[in-house]
Amino acid sequence: MFNLSDTIAAICTPKGAGAIAAIRISGSDSWEIISKIFAKNTQSSALKSQHYFIHMQALYGHIKDGDKVIDEVVVLPYKNPKSFTAEDVMEIFCHGGIRVSEMILNVCLKHGARLAHPGEFTFRAFVNGRVDLTEAEAINDVINACTDKALHSASQVLSGSLKNKVQDFRNKIYSLATSLEGTIEFPLDVEDVNREELSSKLKFITDELEHLIEDSSEGRVLREGIKLSIIGEPNVGKSSLLNRLLENERAIVTNIPGTTRDTIEEKLVLQGWPLVLVDTAGIREHNMLDEAEEYGIQRTKKAVEKSDLVLLVKDLSKQEEHDSLKLYELIKDKPRIVVGNKVDLIESNGKPRACDVEISATQGTNVAELKLLIIEKIKESIKARSNNTSIFVNERQKELLVQTKTSLQFVMEQSKKEIPDDLIADELKKSISKLDEITGQGVNDDVIKNIFAKFCVGK
Numbered sequence: 001m002f003n004l005s006d007t008i009a010a011i012c013t014p015k016g017a018g019a020i021a022a023i024r025i026s027g028s029d030s031w032e033i034i035s036k037i038f039a040k041n042t043q044s045s046a047l048k049s050q051h052y053f054i055h056m057q058a059l060y061g062h063i064k065d066g067d068k069v070i071d072e073v074v075v076l077p078y079k080n081p082k083s084f085t086a087e088d089v090m091e092i093f094c095h096g097g098i099r100v101s102e103m104i105l106n107v108c109l110k111h112g113a114r115l116a117h118p119g120e121f122t123f124r125a126f127v128n129g130r131v132d133l134t135e136a137e138a139i140n141d142v143i144n145a146c147t148d149k150a151l152h153s154a155s156q157v158l159s160g161s162l163k164n165k166v167q168d169f170r171n172k173i174y175s176l177a178t179s180l181e182g183t184i185e186f187p188l189d190v191e192d193v194n195r196e197e198l199s200s201k202l203k204f205i206t207d208e209l210e211h212l213i214e215d216s217s218e219g220r221v222l223r224e225g226i227k228l229s230i231i232g233e234p235n236v237g238k239s240s241l242l243n244r245l246l247e248n249e250r251a252i253v254t255n256i257p258g259t260t261r262d263t264i265e266e267k268l269v270l271q272g273w274p275l276v277l278v279d280t281a282g283i284r285e286h287n288m289l290d291e292a293e294e295y296g297i298q299r300t301k302k303a304v305e306k307s308d309l310v311l312l313v314k315d316l317s318k319q320e321e322h323d324s325l326k327l328y329e330l331i332k333d334k335p336r337i338v339v340g341n342k343v344d345l346i347e348s349n350g351k352p353r354a355c356d357v358e359i360s361a362t363q364g365t366n367v368a369e370l371k372l373l374i375i376e377k378i379k380e381s382i383k384a385r386s387n388n389t390s391i392f393v394n395e396r397q398k399e400l401l402v403q404t405k406t407s408l409q410f411v412m413e414q415s416k417k418e419i420p421d422d423l424i425a426d427e428l429k430k431s432i433s434k435l436d437e438i439t440g441q442g443v444n445d446d447v448i449k450n451i452f453a454k455f456c457v458g459k
Ligand code: GDP
Pocket: 232, 233, 234, 235, 236, 237, 238, 239, 240, 241, 284, 341, 342, 343, 344, 345, 359, 360, 361, 362, 363
């Protein structure tokens, strides 16, 4: 896939001006390249001794292109296998300008390094056994985590929690398979495996697998955000509510343009939960009364289809219009909260009104309650049952866990019949191969390519 014998280099800090930028070099020529372009001070010639490299001592000096000094830098050498890639690695820390880091990268390339592909450093760490595939994927999740929860989960996987769990499943299944094989090879010496006992051990494993699979929906929400739309008739206070929700909450990115104007999205974190507000701006800009009624409904329908949760806003100070019935119809199968707005304009008559929460978007009344309701609904809709030790698997890992579970359930079915032990043992081994794919053994190149293509250059 990638040529492993090349020495590769890339800028591994984001593009833009900053205090420091870093350029990473990995491969067997790393030291040679540094010794050609680095001088311990501007006067001295290149480094001769490998002492610093072998003892992994930080070096202070200058990067030069021939006689021309490019920048004052610190170089951190890592001798294999004690590096991120388990190869010889050099990290150059220079001033954080776009041009200076590009010039340093170019001089590395001029002296024999090749520009690294996205994710190629992590790919080498994987190939060299520094990390398994779950840990490699978690590196990307740590980088992309937008919330504390997402970060916590990703760092746990990076520390090996999923790898260990999968290893534990593997050991248990392997031990069952070998005990079955033992009875085949040495039928006289080994007692028959009790099929009921086998089934109950497999049931225990499939239950544990099921927990991991269930938690994955929470993982998806943490990675991608829960999609929430605010809908309602014109002037009920949708944009006022949106602004109120964004207040005091961290907006991650605003106005990410979608493929059409209909799919403008805004992201925010609500008490640790990432939310993506779907199409609110689109609905807000257009007064449905001014447009063909059908068009307004179609726009709302699109937003609702994309959402995991819908807030239907109504104006408590007004009689509901005929249109609102259509809105109720649109959201009847969705997790939803009916928000009665403008409570400040009405007198309490003691009678409950047809909504889940009464708020005033402009005055802020009961907005905290609404936020709690939103969180409650999110947890309900993803069946969140996680605690701090939960592992949130991604879609690829989930698919393999489902296949492992299906395969074990098949064995449980078969074990009730008069099927020979060796066939049962074979089936158990098939499920082991699915678990191995989670950690990266026997995975085909395309899958690996896909995983590392999601990384940024320099990682
Ligand atoms: P949208 O068309 O549904 O997005 O509605 P807007 O948010 O633009 O609000 C329409 C009008 O209602 C504006 O004049 C707001 O100031 C007003 N409004 C919104 N929420 C409230 C509220 O809770 N109380 C009162 N009194 N006015 C509100």
